[in-house]
Each structure stands twice: as structure tokens, then as C-alpha cells.
Amino acid sequence: MEFDTFKHEQDVIDSSEAFLATNKTEDCLVAYEKLLKEYKKLFKVSRRLVRMSDHTEEQLKVSEEALSKVNKRMEQELNVGRDIQMSMLPSVFPPFPEHDEFTINAQLHPAREVGGDLYDFFFIDENWLCFSVGDVSGKGVPAALFMSVTKAMVKSRASDDLSPASIMTHANDELSTDNESSMFITFFICILNIKTGEMVYTNAGHNPPHIKRKDGTIETLKKLHGPVLGVVEGFAYQEGKTTLYQDDMILLYTDGVTEAMDPDENLFDDQRLFNLLSSRNYETVEDLVDTTIKAVEEFENGSPQTDDVTVLALKFLNPLEQSIIHSLDLIVKNQFTEIDRTNDSFNVFADEYGIPSKIRQTMGVVFDELLNNIISYAYTDEHEHEVEIKIELSGDHLVITIADDGIPFNPFQKQDPNIKLSIEEREIGGLGIHLVRQLIDKVSYQRKVDKNVVTLVKTISK
Amino acid sequence: MQMTVNDKNDIKVIAFTGNLETNTAPDAEKQINALIESGATKILINFENLGYISSAGLRLLLMTGKQLKSREGSLRICSLNVTVKEVFDMSGFSMLFNIFETESKAMGGF
Numbered sequence: 426m427e428f429d430t431f432k433h434e435q436d437v438i439d440s441s442e443a444f445l446a447t448n449k450t451e452d453c454l455v456a457y458e459k460l461l462k463e464y465k466k467l468f469k470v471s472r473r474l475v476r477m478s479d480h481t482e483e484q485l486k487v488s489e490e491a492l493s494k495v496n497k498r499m500e501q502e503l504n505v506g507r508d509i510q511m512s513m514l515p516s517v518f519p520p521f522p523e524h525d526e527f528t529i530n531a532q533l534h535p536a537r538e539v540g541g542d543l544y545d546f547f548f549i550d551e552n553w554l555c556f557s558v559g560d561v562s563g564k565g566v567p568a569a570l571f572m573s574v575t576k577a578m579v580k581s582r583a584s585d586d587l588s589p590a591s592i593m594t595h596a597n598d599e600l601s602t603d604n605e606s607s608m609f610i611t612f613f614i615c616i617l618n619i620k621t622g623e624m625v626y627t628n629a630g631h632n633p634p635h636i637k638r639k640d641g642t643i644e645t646l647k648k649l650h651g652p653v654l655g656v657v658e659g660f661a662y663q664e665g666k667t668t669l670y671q672d673d674m675i676l677l678y679t680d681g682v683t684e685a686m687d688p689d690e691n692l693f694d695d696q697r698l699f700n701l702l703s704s705r706n707y708e709t710v711e712d713l714v715d716t717t718i719k720a721v722e723e724f725e726n727g728s729p730q731t732d733d734v735t736v737l738a739l740k741f742l743n744p745l746e747q748s749i750i751h752s753l754d755l756i757v758k759n760q761f762t763e764i765d766r767t768n769d770s771f772n773v774f775a776d777e778y779g780i781p782s783k784i785r786q787t788m789g790v791v792f793d794e795l796l797n798n799i800i801s802y803a804y805t806d807e808h809e810h811e812v813e814i815k816i817e818l819s820g821d822h823l824v825i826t827i828a829d830d831g832i833p834f835n836p837f838q839k840q841d842p843n844i845k846l847s848i849e850e851r852e853i854g855g856l857g858i859h860l861v862r863q864l865i866d867k868v869s870y871q872r873k874v875d876k877n878v879v880t881l882v883k884t885i886s887k
Numbered sequence: 888m889q890m891t892v893n894d895k896n897d898i899k900v901i902a903f904t905g906n907l908e909t910n911t912a913p914d915a916e917k918q919i920n921a922l923i924e925s926g927a928t929k930i931l932i933n934f935e936n937l938g939y940i941s942s943a944g945l946r947l948l949l950m951t952g953k954q955l956k957s958r959e960g961s962l963r964i965c966s967l968n969v970t971v972k973e974v975f976d977m978s979g980f981s982m983l984f985n986i987f988e989t990e991s992k993a994m995g996g997f
Contacts, residue, residue, distance in 0.1 A: 794942055856945060
């Protein structure tokens with residue numbers, strides 16, 4: 426057996442490692458494919474060597490050497506996977522020392538055989554923090570690469586999208602397309618307003634996080650908003666909402682925690698985690714993360730760690746803002762009479778918070794135009810649909826969002842009508858939207874998952 | 888929404904109370920059409936008690952104006968509140984119709 430035959434393989438491995446070191450997803454995938462090929466070849470060679478080994482003692486010695494070489498290379502490959510995984514994660518703690526609104530901490534303990542866990546956190550803009558954990562099916566370099574692709578995708582989408590449901594829907598579509606390896610990833614993503622504590626989140630097939638309130642009660646975010654990412658293309662994910670108040674903590678984790686095994690093969694399980702969380706007060710996020718990781722290690726009591734263990738904790742510190750936001754949520758049906766109901770509800774709201782009658786009249790026009798548009802044109806079927814209206818008053822700003830599940834349509838894309846024509850030439854089309862645009866200070870449109878969302882901002886001068 | 892019609896000489900004076908929008912405009916349109924069918928050529932619409940008008944209401948005015956013009960009649964509008972005036976200005980309707988501050992001013996020389 427000539428070991429020079431491994432020279433080519435060694436070259437491929439070396440160059441692949443160089444590629445992997447660049448951390449570019451596409452390069453990594455190419456490098457990974459090459460590595461996998463060599464990996465398989467080396468396996469074949471080693472198997473042959475094992476078969477040969479009963480021949481002579483000399484041959485046995487040669488085989489052993491070859492095997493140890495193969496093992497070493499495999500180990501190298503696993504290290505590469507782990508390096509990819511770990512280098513992708515934020516690792517400086519505390520990550521945002523300039524912020525006193527919250528603290529955040531996370532740890533990922535990779536299993537001996539590298540897995541595909543991840544955690545991440547970053548600011549979308551000055552007010553909104555995105556944080557997440559995920560767990561890729563499978564292990565090794567493929568899992569690490571899948572994880573890094575997902576992470577990059579989520580971050581890029583989040584840069585101009587504040588809806589976790591929408592981010593998950595897009596990431597899922599991207600990951601599901603041409604997913605020949607049939608890998609998938611469970612994911613939990615939160616977007617938190619660091620000023621108000623408002624939090625929107627989506628659970629894509631992941632373990633349910635726990636919120637520990639200041640008074641010690643534990644709320645588990647049990648609802649799933651969709652399946653794991655990478656499997657059901659075209660799935661429209663949903664999202665949930667909650668608010669964190671001063672000194673509330675939220676704990677995200679992967680199944681490496683709850684499925685950790687002791688030497689008798691008992692699981693750590695959800696209950697043990699829940700008990701750990703409620704057993705005492707955790708002053709800092711570091712304390713909570715450390716304690717959880719240590720508890721898992723102690724529980725394993727020497728049994729080998731079979732999966733990555735990831736824990737992320739965030740503590741909200743900002744006191745409740747003094748400028749209280751008043752809000753009104755309405756759900757109306759796609760019937761013209763519902764326009765009146767919307768105005769009636771808005772008027773009650775306006776009465777309560779002293780919104781002047783000029784604004785009520787303006788909003789009367791605006792609701793009439795927008796709802797009329799939706800009811801008349803948004804639906805191609807004869808079914809009953811729901812239109813969600815949210816009215817928020819904060820300071821001197823009125824923010825109205827109207828969401829319908831009709832066909833994708835941006836009303837503000839239309840050109841304004843020519844308002845200088847004579848009475849005979851004038852047509853009425855497009856006039857309604859033109860009025861809305863003129864009457865409202867700021868209008869915007871977004872297609873979010875399966876909904877048209879129109880946002881209006883009107884400044885109130887009392 | 889309420890619509891009342893008063894005869895002052897040969898002028899039909901229509902007064903609205905409430906709002907002219909998607910749900911109220913069709914009914915008003917029917918009543919005004921009936922007036923025109925029965926021979927009215929001079930119509931004054933008094934908006935003194937109108938809260939707001941949306942494009943559905945503007946459409947009604949446009950139809951009424953077009954119809955009267957084709958019959959050599961005319962339409963005048965008076966007493967717009969701030970919101971209605973704003974909508975008229977934004978839509979160019981201020982330039983399209985004869986608009987008066989008060990009913991008595993509108994009646995002059997009609």
C-alpha cells in the first residue's frame with residue numbers, strides 16, 4: 426500500500442480547509458462537497474485495509490497506520506465544522522455594554538461530534554433587537570453549513586422586515602427550494618422593542634421558550650407558528666406577541682438541554698428545566714445561562730454529550746415608558762356596512778382620548794376610501810374575509826394599520842389622477858387613494874406573508 | 888345621513904346632515920336623480936351640516952354636475968366645513984364647481 430496515493434486527497438483537504446476558512450457560504454458548500462468525496466474515498470481505503478489486516482503482521486502495522494491517519498483526517502474535518510459553527514456566533518459578552526435597557530447572554534456547547542445549533546442577536550435598528558436560537562437536523566459539516574446559511578438569510582431579511590412571521594416565511598421558502606439533502610432547522614426568533622418591551626416572535630418547530638416574570642411566575646410560549654424550516658415550501662408562518670416588563674427574563678434553548686441523558690438514559694426533560702427556572706431567583710443572565718449549562722452537565726454525569734447544548738437568556742431592564750400608548754384593535758368583515766362600524770368604534774376611541782373632530786372627519790374619509798377599496802377589489806372569491814385594523818395613539822401621533830388577506834395590491838402605487846380636467850372629462854377612479862395620500866402625513870404599504878398591510882401616520886394638532 | 892329638499896323659487900335646495908360616503912351616496916344619488924328626472928335644472932347643495940365627504944360623495948356631485956350641464960341646468964354648492972373644503976381642494980373639485988360661503992350668497996343671481 427503506497428501512502429503517496431493520499432497526496433491528492435491531502436491537497437483537496439488542505440484547499441478545502443482554506444475555503445472553509447473564508448466563511449463564505451457558497452465557497453464553503455463547494456469545499457464541503459469536495460471534502461465529503463474525499464471522506465468517502467478514505468473510508469473505502471480504510472475498509473480495504475481492515476480486510477487486508479489479517480494477512481501479515483507487517484500489513485497489519487501498515488493498516489493501523491493508515492487507519493490512524495484516516496481518523497486524524499476525520500477529526501480534522503469535524504474540527505473544521507466546529508470552527509465554522511463557532512466562528513459564526515456572536516462571542517463577545519456583554520455584547521451591547523452601551524445599552525442599559527436589557528442584558529443578553531448565550532452559550533453553545535458543541536457535542537463531540539459537531540452539530541448544527543446556533544444562536545444569534547443583532548440590532549435591526551436603534552429600537553428593535555432580533556434574537557434567535559435554532560437547531561439543524563443532523564451533524565457535522567453539512568449541519569454547520571446549513572446553520573450558517575440560515576443565519577445569514579435571517580439576518581439579511583431582518584434588515585428591512587420587522588415581522589418574524591414574514592422573516593420565517595421567506596427563509597423557509599429559500600431553504601426549501603432545491604433542498605436535496607432534505608436537511609431542516611428548528612428556529613425560534615424574537616424581535617424586541619428595547620424601549621417598550623413589546624416582543625413579536627415566531628416558533629418554527631422549536632422548543633418552547635420560557636418567560637420568567639419579575640414576580641416569579643413562568644410563562645411558556647407554547648404556541649407553534651409553523652413547521653421546521655426547509656421542508657414545507659410556501660408555508661405562511663404566523664407570529665405571537667407579548668410584552669416584557671422591567672426585570673422579566675426570557676430563556677431560549679435547544680433540545681440538547683431537554684434531551685440530555687444521564688448514564689441510565691433518563692432525559693433531562695422539560696419539567697427539570699422548568700423546575701430549575703422556578704427554583705430560585707436569577708439576578709443576571711450570566712447566572713441563568715451558567716446554571717442551566719451546569720445543571721445539564723451534572724445531570725449527564727459523565728455520559729457523553731450527544732447533541733449541542735445551547736442556552737440564551739435576555740433580561741429586560743427598561744422601566745415602563747411614561748408616554749402610554751393607547752390602542753384599539755378591530756376586526757371587520759368585508760362588507761360595506763362595516764365601514765360605519767369602524768367609524769363608530771374610532772369615534773368612541775377619539776372621544777375617550779380627546780382626538781379633535783377635524784381628525785375624526787379626516788379619518789372618516791380615510792376609512793371610507795381604504796375599506797371601500799379592500800371590500801370592492803381585494804377578494805376574488807365570494808367568501809367572508811376579515812380585515813384587521815389597529816389604531817394606536819402615542820403622544821401626538823395616530824398610527825393606523827389596516828391588514829387584509831386579499832390579493833397582493835399596493836394602493837399607493839397608482840398614479841394620482843389629473844385633477845385639472847373639466848367636469849365633462851373628469852373621472853372618479855383613483856381619487857380616493859389620492860385623497861388618503863393628501864390627508865395623511867405618512868402612508869406606506871408592505872406585503873407581509875399573505876397580507877396587504879397599509880400603515881398610516883397622522884399627526885394630531887390639538 | 889339625512890337629505891332634505893326645499894323649493895326656493897325654481898331652485899331645489901338640498902341639505903345633507905351626516906356624511907356622504909360609500910354607504911350613503913347611493914341613496915342620495917337615487918333621490919337627486921329623481922329630482923332631475925322630474926325636471927329640476929337648478930340645484931343648490933347646502934353642506935352646512937355635512938361632516939365629511941369621501942370620493943363616493945364626490946362621484947355623486949360629479950354625476951349630478953354632468954347631468955345638469957347636459958340639460959343646460961346648473962349646480963351650486965355652499966357652506967363647506969374645513970374638512971369638506973380640504974377634500975374639495977385636494978381633489979380639484981373647488982375649481983370644478985361654483986362654490987359659495989353661504990346659502991344666501993349662493994342664491995344670488997342663480
